[in-house]
Structures are given as C-alpha cells and as structure tokens.
Amino acid sequence: MYASIVHQVYRKDxxxxxxxxxxxxxxxxxQLCLLAKFFLDHKTLYYDVEPFLFYVMTNADDxxxxxxxxxxxxxxxxLNYNVSCILTLPPYQRQGYGRLLIDFSYLLTKVEGKVxxxxxxxxxxxxISYRSYWKEALLRRLCSAPGPTLCxxxxxxxLAIASSDIVSTLQERGLMKYWKGKHIVLKKQEVLEEVSRRAYRARCVEAACLRWAPPACGAPPR
Incomplete structure (x- = not known):
C-alpha cells in the first residue's frame, strides 16, 4: 500500500x-472487486466503482x-447500507479480521450519526459473521444496560445497527416481546449470566484510533 494512493484512516499497533x-x-x-469475485459467488460489481469508497484492512510486519x-x-x-461488499481473504479467515471489518463499518456509521x-x-x-456480531453486540449492551427492559x-x-437486524437477532434469542403496541426488549437473567461466564474477549476497533470524518461533510480524512 502506498501513502500517495490511499489515506490511512485507522491505526492501532x-x-x-x-x-x-x-x-x-x-x-x-x-482489481479489489475482481479479487473478490474469486471468493464470493454473488459478487457482480467490478466496473462501476466510482460511487464507492473502499476500506482496506492491513496487518503490518517486518x-x-x-x-x-x-x-x-x-x-x-x-437505503442506509453501510457495507456493499465485504471480504476477508482466505488465509486470514477465522482469525477475527471479519469481525474487525464489521466493527469498523459500524464505527464509521456511528461517526456519521446514522444507523x-x-x-x-x-x-x-x-x-454467519454478521449474525454473530449482532448477537454479541446486543448481549453485551444488555449486560450493561440499567433497568429490566430496553426499547x-x-x-x-x-449500536448504529438497523432496527430490523436487532429485531431478528433478539427474536432468535427469545429476548423480545410485543406489548401495548411496542416491541420490548427483555433482559433474561440466565442469558446475561451466560455472557458473563463466557467473558467474551473478541478484538474490537477503538474509536480513539480513528482519523476520519464523513466525506459528505466535506472534510478530508485527518
């Protein structure tokens, strides 16, 4: 990667x-899109790339x-899509990089003030990766939230996660009910205890390491 070609918008270690x-x-x-076509059957975009920004994650060594x-x-x-195509290259799959990419996409969404x-x-x-991310993000939030319910x-x-994705995830875990015209999120003690026992330690991106402003605001990456 060359600094004259791209902007480094995040760095930690x-x-x-x-x-x-x-x-x-x-x-x-x-070329990135053509590379993705080798591994994603539904990948079709490779020519009209001008309407898109690409966020490339790298790991540095000597x-x-x-x-x-x-x-x-x-x-x-x-439609408030925060990701159009996402790919972790095969040699780096099942090492947490896919989750980091997802986490980074939602960090940008939070900075934009959107979901x-x-x-x-x-x-x-x-x-599979998204369902796992949504589940862990929601359960961790429920663990820290005060009171018996949340909306x-x-x-x-x-969390900057779309309501439809939250609803489908909570329904799968049995943590939501419809009451008095509203969807209510339940805090089941046994589920929260399960999360605490697992002491989930997945790597996350850190907002303090981001050097980025939404392009729509007219501000270039810092």
Missing part, C-alpha cells in the same frame, strides 16, 4: 485501515503491510 476512493483510484478498486480484507461502502446510500445495515444478499460466511429504538441508536 500492527492493524491499519486505508480509505480508497473509487473515483480517484478506479483501477485499484476494480516485510510491510499485508491486505487481510476490505469492504466497500456507497458514498450516498438511500446502518449491510447490503444483501450476503455470502454464507458473511451472514429497540434506543438499542439501534446506541
């Missing part, structure tokens, strides 16, 4: 994320920065 504009660096982004995966994001999505959801259809592995709107705002 050996992990970096680089923003690449599909309009300014069309050939590079097309030999340089190695691409572990990326996601693309529409510059202006009317988001990935564009569908997702690959089989992508769907979907508050959870969506806090």
């Amino acid at each position: 050996e992990l970096s994320v680089w923003q690449v504009d599909g309009r300014k660096h069309r050939q590079y982004c097309q 030999e340089g920065c190695h691409v572990v995966g990326y996601f693309s994001k529409e510059k202006n999505s009317f 988001g959801s990935p564009e569908t259809p997702l690959s089989d592995l992508g769907l 979907i709107r508050d959870l969506s705002k806090d």
Whole structure:
C-alpha cells in the first residue's frame, strides 16, 4: 500500500485501515472487486466503482503491510447500507479480521450519526459473521444496560445497527416481546449470566484510533 494512493484512516499497533476512493483510484478498486469475485459467488460489481469508497484492512510486519480484507461502502446510500461488499481473504479467515471489518463499518456509521445495515444478499460466511456480531453486540449492551427492559429504538441508536437486524437477532434469542403496541426488549437473567461466564474477549476497533470524518461533510480524512 502506498501513502500517495490511499489515506490511512485507522491505526492501532500492527492493524491499519486505508480509505480508497473509487473515483480517484478506479483501477485499484476494480482489481479489489475482481479479487473478490474469486471468493464470493454473488459478487457482480467490478466496473462501476466510482460511487464507492473502499476500506482496506492491513496487518503490518517486518516485510510491510499485508491486505487481510476490505469492504466497500456507497458514498450516498438511500437505503442506509453501510457495507456493499465485504471480504476477508482466505488465509486470514477465522482469525477475527471479519469481525474487525464489521466493527469498523459500524464505527464509521456511528461517526456519521446514522444507523446502518449491510447490503444483501450476503455470502454464507458473511451472514454467519454478521449474525454473530449482532448477537454479541446486543448481549453485551444488555449486560450493561440499567433497568429490566430496553426499547429497540434506543438499542439501534446506541449500536448504529438497523432496527430490523436487532429485531431478528433478539427474536432468535427469545429476548423480545410485543406489548401495548411496542416491541420490548427483555433482559433474561440466565442469558446475561451466560455472557458473563463466557467473558467474551473478541478484538474490537477503538474509536480513539480513528482519523476520519464523513466525506459528505466535506472534510478530508485527518
């Protein structure tokens, strides 16, 4: 990766994320898309990359920065998609990088002051990764939330996750009911105790390491 080609918008230790504009660096982004077509059956975009920003995650060692995966994001999505395509390269799968990419996409969504959801259809592995991320994010939030119940709107705002994704995840875990015209989130003690016992320690991105402002605001990456 070359600094003249992309902007480094995140760095913590050996992990970096680089923003690449599909309009300014069309050939590079097309090559990323062509690479993704080898591993994603539903991947069709590879020519019209100009409406997208690409966020490439790398892992650094003594030999340089190695691409572990990326996601693309529409510059202006009317449906609030925060990811158009997401890929972790096979040598780096099942090492937590897919979750880091998802976590980073939601960090950007939070900075934008929005809620988001990935564009569908997702690959089989992508769907598994997202369901796992939503479940853990929600259960961790329920563990720290005061009171016996929460509303979907508050959870969506806090986590930047679309309400529909929250509802489907909570329904799967039996943590939601419809009461007096509203969906109410339940805090089942046995589920919270299960989360505490597991002491979930997945790697997460850190907001303090982000050097990025929403492009729509007219501010370049810092």
